[in-house]
Amino acid sequence: MSVLQVCAWLESSPVGLLVRETLWGFPIVVAIHIVGLTMSAGLIAFFDLRLLGVWLTGCPVNVVYRRLLPFAAGGFAIMVVSGGMLLAGYATAAYGNTYFRLKIAALCLAALNALFYHRVTERTIASWNEAAVPPLPARAAGVTSIVLWTAVILAGRMMSYTMF
Amino acid sequence: MIDEFTSFLETTTVAAAIRQSTLLTGFLSGLHLVGMTLIGGSALVSGLRATRAAFAEFPVPDVTRMTRRGIAIGATISVVSGLLLFAPRASTAIGSGYFQLKMLLLAGALAFHFIIHRALAGRRNASAAAMRVSGAIGAALWFAVILAGCSYILLEG
Numbered sequence A: 001m002s003v004l005q006v007c008a009w010l011e012s013s014p015v016g017l018l019v020r021e022t023l024w025g026f027p028i029v030v031a032i033h034i035v036g037l038t039m040s041a042g043l044i045a046f047f048d049l050r051l052l053g054v055w056l057t058g059c060p061v062n063v064v065y066r067r068l069l070p071f072a073a074g075g076f077a078i079m080v081v082s083g084g085m086l087l088a089g090y091a092t093a094a095y096g097n098t099y100f101r102l103k104i105a106a107l108c109l110a111a112l113n114a115l116f117y118h119r120v121t122e123r124t125i126a127s128w129n130e131a132a133v134p135p136l137p138a139r140a141a142g143v144t145s146i147v148l149w150t151a152v153i154l155a156g157r158m159m160s161y162t163m164f
Numbered sequence B: 001m002i003d004e005f006t007s008f009l010e011t012t013t014v015a016a017a018i019r020q021s022t023l024l025t026g027f028l029s030g031l032h033l034v035g036m037t038l039i040g041g042s043a044l045v046s047g048l049r050a051t052r053a054a055f056a057e058f059p060v061p062d063v064t065r066m067t068r069r070g071i072a073i074g075a076t077i078s079v080v081s082g083l084l085l086f087a088p089r090a091s092t093a094i095g096s097g098y099f100q101l102k103m104l105l106l107a108g109a110l111a112f113h114f115i116i117h118r119a120l121a122g123r124r125n126a127s128a129a130a131m132r133v134s135g136a137i138g139a140a141l142w143f144a145v146i147l148a149g150c151s152y153i154l155l156e157g
Helices: A003-011 A014-021 A025-051 A061-089 A091-095 A098-119 A121-127 A136-163 B002-010 B013-019 B022-050 B060-095 B097-122 B128-156
Strands: none
Touching: A003 A014, A003 A061, A003 A091, A014 A025, A014 A061, A025 A061, A025 A136, A025 B022, A025 B060, A025 B128, A061 A091, A061 A121, A061 B022, A091 A136, A098 A121, A098 A136, A121 A136, A136 B022, B002 B013, B002 B060, B013 B022, B013 B060, B022 B060, B022 B128, B060 B097, B097 B128
């Protein structure tokens, strides 16, 4: 089955039809997607600010992470489910859209950045967990995260203006 | 008078440049969303502290020093990008029911935040339950603002 055939199948699914062919399906799902984005990226930004040593420097880095994670993860789940629904509605147009590919690339890079931080940088956290300003690798992870999530948001909005 | 103002706005060089460029319009729309994400994230962190759901062991100012800055920066980005997005299509926007609803809801959300929510947050004996209810009402109002904004862009944009 080719990618375009998968896209056509998604678009003909009940979810795809709900998003594409009902008056309120698309705006409501987009609004939910934005709420999910605000929760996840908005909270991740505050963890990044802790990594940069500019917020709540009296709180250990891993404690800030543990406190924000449940809410950020909830927002991320909302974003993924609603994003999947939006993709189902317009899969073919999205597949051919440059900004959609940029958005997915930025998301993948953000995930890789997070993975690298947790698997590599965090190995030495015992020595800097309570430091007001974490070491360079942690700060770099914070900056990279902020830049990539900003790219996700900008590319996502550009999709709307170039897909239809 | 409003017609004259919207016509003036639409004929400015800035408005013309934005109207003629999909890239610029899309970028400004993205910035508008970045501003909103900053506001939302900051408000969430403040809310988590206010309801003692997170960071309860830290003094409120330690938590909100950065969230206030986040809200201020996010609001600045949202207002500036919003005005730039409004300028090229001012007369159409003013006449749109969805746009009017968004502005009404925005005024309502801001009024609720500054008159009720902040007054409640300023009380020493405000219960976590009351803060949660206030937070939930505020969140519902802001979701309605987002939905009205999406409706305007997607159904009339």
